[in-house]
Amino acid sequence: MNRKKIIYLLVLIPFFGFAQEKINEVEKVTELDDIIITASRKKESIKEVTSSVTIVGEKKIQNQSLVNSNIASILQYTVPGLATSSNQTSNYGQTLRGRPFLVMIDGIPQSTPLRNGGRDLQVIDPASIERIEVIKGATSIYGNGADGGIINYITKKNRKEKIIMGSVASSFTAQPASFDQTLGFRTSISLNGKHNRFDYVLGLTHEQTGLLKDANSVNISPTYSLANMNTYNGLIKIGYEISENQRIEASYIGYASKSFLNQDVKIGKWGVTPTIGIAAADRLGTPEGTPRNHNLRLSYSNSSIWNGTSLNVNAYSQDFRTVFYYDKIQFLNGGQSNVTSKKIGLRANFDSRLFSKENYKADLIYGIDLLQDATVQKLEDGRFWTPQMNMQNTAPFALVKFDAWNKFTLKAGARYENIKVEVDDFNTLPVLNTKTNTYTPSIFVEGGNLEYNALVWNVGVRYNVLPALNVFSSYSQSFSINEIGRILRSATTSVVSKLPTDPIIVNNYEVGLAGSPKRWFNYEVTSFWSTSKLGASSVQNTDGSYAMQRAPEYIWGYEAIINFKPLDYLSFGGAFAWIEGKVDNDNDDSYEKYINGSRIMAPKVTGNVQIQPLKNWDVELSVLHNFERDRFSSDPATNKYSFNEGPVQKYTIFNFSSSYVINKHIKTSFGVENLFNKDYSPNIAWWMARDQDYVKSPGRRVSLQLQYSF
Structure with missing residues (x-):
């Protein structure tokens, strides 16, 4: 039976299997209005945003979670300019428009810029997320780390007047060809409600995956594996309406993941034989994953602190720890590294109305961000791979927003960054030189203080000429300290101040068209390019050591999004993204070499068809095509x-x-990932070009869920 017949059968079978009687009370999961808060640090319509944004709503998150609950996988199907997922615990190489991005949860930074562990996408379960706001392109609005943009997870809120309501969902996942070995379970409980001036949201999720096998039922490599992973996620959010204008809210989000996979690695041959997992009595090291990610937040908002001015203050802390795989070869006598990062911060945001007339208004958004970040990378046995690094970041900012005729928006702003990093004395760790097959000697490096200052700008304009034609253009800068930890751990100089730790300033340009020519049709087409005098890409030196390549960079690309909804029960659409980049190693403006695959994604096309044959029945088919590079x-x-x-x-x-x-209480759901059991390798397996990283992706995987709401 060919693919088309299978698709038709999947769509048509329920017509004959379910009664046609409509149910009067049907659970509805609706998309939120197109209101975003990340782009300008205030609530605004997407039609007031002067750059390209993607909002992944709750319904889309739920549908994608039926297929795969890994957020990195969800985002690869929903965000055009985001590189494809590696199907691993690490999101290394999954860049946004060719550059690293800043991940946040309700504005709390999750990324670890001092030593990027590549785990910042998978720090929360999708069951806790109401929507995901993605601001594409370098931006200074939130500061350090947003070279490629911002991914902000907005957690669920209570929106009902009932004292208590909620849901319980249970599901299992498995790969049909190896059902008993790949069987996994997932349970999620959520409660929310309101009593007088108090409101709350509570959530708890636990997932345990089984083994992961490729399309040929062979174990996928255990390195950075999502197999046999236990994941826990908790959300507690309590709010109190002090008055009509004032609100205080406290929240805690806890996330943990651990893999108990007793497998060893059998190295394959790049492009020929995949690296796989083989049974091991007792794998060396401690369980891999992110054993803790604790986020605490206390916020206060006042919509009228004085005439025409509102205030929002967020105080927060994050305690993050992630553990990588055990490496018998890279470290002398073997070892397993981890990254620990602890942050405390404060974001104070004022919004003042400068003037308001019949057809014109102007606002000033201003405030200050304060952050302390202590990060270190060590081995599980206590050896330091990087020294202890302590960062203090102070950043005042201001943004003017002018609106006219409900059609025209102009924004201009600036942010001043002051970053101080204190580095302890340390000894470098001997690691394997792959060319000479010897271990590098340990050297003593004298610590010290590093300081960086920069004033970065942004300006943008949007003119909604007609519903069918919205024009927007923007210029924005981002400022990021380079990944200091990676530079320090491979130091060849005995003094920190002499190491090449210069920051990265990115200039981002964007021009786009968007609109809804018809009520059932919308589109967006964007062209963008970015430059940086000193970029940073991971490369291998001629002696076999790994280093950060520091050189001028130029990245450019295009995105196109189109959606149709010709009938109430039918919608379909797709997106295309093409990105390219070059580096000027000789610093002569020649840009002679392409940027490697760890930064630049292969072009991709995504598409989906959603059908609602009955009022109480939804069907979705999605596709991702990855091109060559x-x-x-x-x-x-x-x-x-x-x-x-x-x-x-x-x-x-x-x-x-x-x-x-x-009925109004019970819903069943069914999902299939890799519907046709495609035998393929993720992009990272190809562009890394190493035998140990040439791995396969999972084969067909099914999930079945039952949800009870009350």
Whole structure:
């Protein structure tokens, strides 16, 4: 039976299997209004935003979670300019428009810029998320780390007047060809309500995955594996309305993941034989994953602190720890590294109305961000791979927003960054030189204080000429300290101040068109480019060591999004993203070499079809097509590619999901990932161009969920 017949059958079978009688009371999960808060640090319509944004609503998150609850996977299908997922615990290489991004939860930074562990996407369960706001392109509005943009997880809020309501959902996942080994379970409980001036949201999720196998039922490599992963997530949010204008809210979000996978690695051959997992009696090291990510937040808002001015203050803390895989070779006598980061911060945001007339108004958004971040990377046995690093970040900012005729928006703002980093004395750790097959000698490095200052700007304009034609354009800068921890751990100089730790300033330009020519049709087309005098990409030196390449960079690309809803029960659409970048190693404005795969994604197309054959039944089919990217040549002598420069191969993946509301309390859902059991490798397996990283992606995986709401 061919693919088309299978799709038709999946869509048509329920017509014959369910009664046609409509249910009067049907659970509805509706998208929120197109109001965002991340782009300008205030609530505004998407039609007032002067750059390209993507809002992933709650219904889309739920549908994608039926297929795969991994947020990195959800985002690869919903955010055009985001690189594809590696299907691993790490999101290394999953850049946004070719650059690193800043991840936040309700405005609390999750990324660890002093030593990026590549775990910042997977720090919360999707069951706790109301929507995801993605601001694409470098931006200074939130500061350090937002070179490629911002991904802000907005957690759930209570929106009802009832004292208590909620839901319980249980599901299992498995790969049909190896059901008993791949069986996993997931349970989620949520409660919310309001009593007098108090409101609350409570949530708890636990998921345990089984083994993960490729399309040929072979174990996927255990390195950074999501197999046999226990994940826990808790959300507590309590709010109190002090008065009509004032509100205070406290929240806690806790996340933990641990993999108890007793497998060893069997190294394959790049492009020929995949690296796989083989049974091991007792794998060395401690469980991998993120054993803790604690976020505490206390916020106060006043919509009229004085005439025409509102205030929002957020005090927060984060305690984050992630553990990588045990490496028998890289470290002398073996070892397993971890990254620990502890943050405390304060964000104070004022919003003042400068003037308001019949057709004109202007606002001034201003405030200050304060952050202390203590980060270190060590081995589980206590050896330091990086020294202890303590950062203090002070950043006042201001943004003027002018609106006219309900059609025209102009924004201009600035942010002043002052960052101080205190680095302890340390000894570098001996690591393997892959060229000489010897371990680098340990050297003593004298610590010290590093300080960075910068004033970054942004300006943007949007003119909604007609419903069918909205024009927007923006220029914005971002400021980020380079990943100091990675530079320090491979230091060859005995004094910290002499190391190449210069920050990264990105200039981002964007021009776009958007609109809704018809009520059932909308589109967006965007062109963007960014420059930086000193970029940073991971490369391999001629002696086999790994380093950060510091050189001028130029990145450019295009995105296109189109959606149709010709009938109440039918909608479909898609998105395309193409990104390219070059680096000027000689600093002569020639930009002679392409940026490697750890930064630049292969072009991709995503699409989806949503059908509602009955009022209480939804069906969705989604697709992702990944194109080739082949920009580098292999070494003629060895026929091998340099690290991160392997050619990426194309593949196409289909996913399917369906939900049926039995009554106002009970809903059943069904999802299939990799519907046609495609045998393929993720992009990271190709561009890393190393035998140990040439892995396969999971084969067909199904999930079945039952949800009870009250």
